[in-house]
Amino acid sequence: MYNRTAPYSSFQVAGTLYMNNYYLVDGIYPDRACFVKSLFCPNDHKRLKFKRAQEKVRKDVERAFGALEKRWHILKYPTPYLEEKKMSEAMYTCIILHNMILKDE
Template identity: 30%
Template sequence: MEQNVVDDQHQYLLGDSGYPCKRWLLTPFMNPADEHQLIYNRAHKRTRSVVERSIGILKRRWAILHNEIRLHPLKSCKVILSCAVLHNICNMRNLPMDPLDIDALPDHPENYHGNEDGLRYRNVVANTFF
């Protein structure tokens, strides 16, 4: 059974088009039909880009994050949080990372459209906030 992972106070998770569009998981419009949807897609892409770059930076610095972490979910969260804290310490001490192009985002499948309720809700978000 699916559970909402965020409350209903205008807090959403963003996903690429490989995920189903839900009330709590917003995905980009495949074929934007109006200006609201175009602006929504731009904001969605910019926000997701920042998050994906941040994850890419952490994965570059810490090899444990390259693959599946085979630990209990609570321990996995602690490992990821520890990597983020250590990364910040490295940044404060100006410890360099290997140079790589982090601007290239991975390609994502553009074929999953989601359920009707999620698609309608995404339209409301786009028209209300964008």
């Protein structure tokens, strides 16, 4: 986002159009408008439900990526000279191969 290479994204919530991406993160990230952290102490049912859903999704993504990193070296130590498109293709390739291996086992 800082060097203007983030992908363009827009979405609408309750009639309001948002033009920037946002990322679900945990407490170690700095305070930025694009980082949505889990609520520290939710004070009503809706906020508590959001906090639980956000933490569940983040945990699922971290586990899935951890499983892929164990199996595929390129994901654990990505090469800095690969462009974004090539890294995206490598990621999809690893996911497909991982799923094929699980199905075969």
